[in-house]
Amino acid sequence: MNQNSPKYVALTFDDGPSAYTAAILKILKRYNVRATFFVVGAEAEKFPKLIRRIHRAKHVIGNHTWSHPDITTLSKRELWKEITSTNIQIEKIIGYSPKLFRAPYSSINDTALAAIKELGMTSVLWNVDSQDWREEDPLAICKYTIKNLQEKNLIVMHDGDRYGSGARDQIVASLPKLIKYLIKNDYQFVTVPEFHRVAYKIEGWP
Template sequence: MTKIVRYAALTFDDGPSPYTSKILKILKKYDIRATFFVVGQELHKYPKTIARMFREGHVIGNHTWDHPNLTKLHRSEMESQMIAADAEIAKLTGYRPGLFRPPSGYSNEEVLAVVHALGMTSVLWNVDSRDWDLSDYVPIHARILDQLKPQSLILLHDGDAFGCGPREAVLESLPVLIESLFSLEYRFVTVPEFHKLVCTIERHEV
């Protein structure tokens, strides 16, 4: 009987924020690398956090300069949003991101064309924590565990400046989620690792 291979990629959007360093501390405790899609205009507020993120082996992705709905912008404005964030990340880390996530997942063919033209890969998710909606009192880790797939690309937020509100619920749920996934024999990976592993699995299944 073939054993199911399970992978989980934790991704965090909208940061950095005061919560990001606390999330990094949790990830370090469990020796996990994650992927952070950062907003350009927020970076100068937390240069030490970004430096730590990069130093500890996390992947940094582009999440635009100030979090607009890209589908409502002209192409030149889309490019400006992506290029400005890219430049700020490079200034602080010496690293230019190869990954891009559109704010709120809003995308279309023109957005994808700009992302491709700038040499990046657009990344969405297949497990949504809905950590911005606390109205139903279901813990964030429970929502995620209910949606799990063998290869789960999980959306979370560390930023609090773009409508997501405070992130205390993420801080509370993250250790529970990590320990639950470990118990279910998930391996934690970054998004680039996730893409490579999924492609490998698909080739083996053909």
Template sequence: MRTKLLVTAAMLAASVATAVPAQAAACSGYVGLTFDDGPSSTTQNLLNALRQNGLRATTFNVGKNAASSPALVRAQVSAGMWVGNHSYTHPHLTQLSRAQVDSEISRTQQAIAAAGGGTPKLFRPPYGETNSTVQSVASQYGLRQIIWDVDSQDWNNASVDAIVQANGRLTNGQVILMHDWPANTIAAIPGIARVLASHGLCAGMISPQTGRAVAPS
């Protein structure tokens, strides 16, 4: 009986040892899943779906939302997400003065940090609108500006299938734009996990140095 137990234990240890490298080998590249505009009333549902499907993402939070819902910012971090800056009130930053841009970015840094989300290293301008002033202010706060390679069109009522297909167009290092609030985006999460796995891609972090998706550190 003792011999049988030892053999079983050895087999189990061997299977565990081989499982980890096999899982790592399945990642032939990394992509950046991003969700803008949170935290909101749908954030927890999004986080649940991401965790259930083994995905991590970057959430670009609006400062005023982070300030009013700090528990959801902490939930994002607890779920393994990275939290980025998406301005304080989601304005058209290119239409603002430098002082106004500074206020939008700095207040969001403070709100996210105060909520327990850490100090963001990534910044996404609302609507992807930027100019030299916006980039200069972001750099002043140590932020890397992140736009996107693929737009899921979830903000434009894209269907669940269309959102999944958009994720299927991602290649190694690329970043996709999605949002925190569309029901179809949350419903698409299992399909997104499947399509990425079929392409040998894993959900990674966005490097503050390069702006590209890389293996989580």
């Protein structure tokens, strides 16, 4: 890692909003960090106040489909419905529609990618998986994430608890530790659109 070049980190949260999102928003506010939330349409419909809070705090909101399917199993029409219904729901709550899309389970293929592009959306994956969906120990999440850090990091975490990952207490507990480490080690926090500008285009990762 070149010591002189700037180090970037974009924190991203998938599958929400949920009851855990409020705690995550408080932590981000405490450390003055902006993040990107890839929200599920059905959860946005249930928790519009949390969507408004994410938006008010100037975090970026992205689209994570309406019902969290494996999009590679869908027809183009079904995929478009998943994406557009989520965009409509988010626009109804905050007045604008996301331009970023993240595929559930990181499951994506060329057909889906082309369909997403046709809708004018940018597909976003990641290059650091926090393993928060698998690990129950907050310290293990921190250590695993830190061990895999690069110069330019797009980290995936989860604030939603409905899609196979169970409770989110461990990510809430690990987040302050991780943020403190990143601050201490001179990482600059960016949102995904900023990451695209200052780091590099990430189409097709990993």
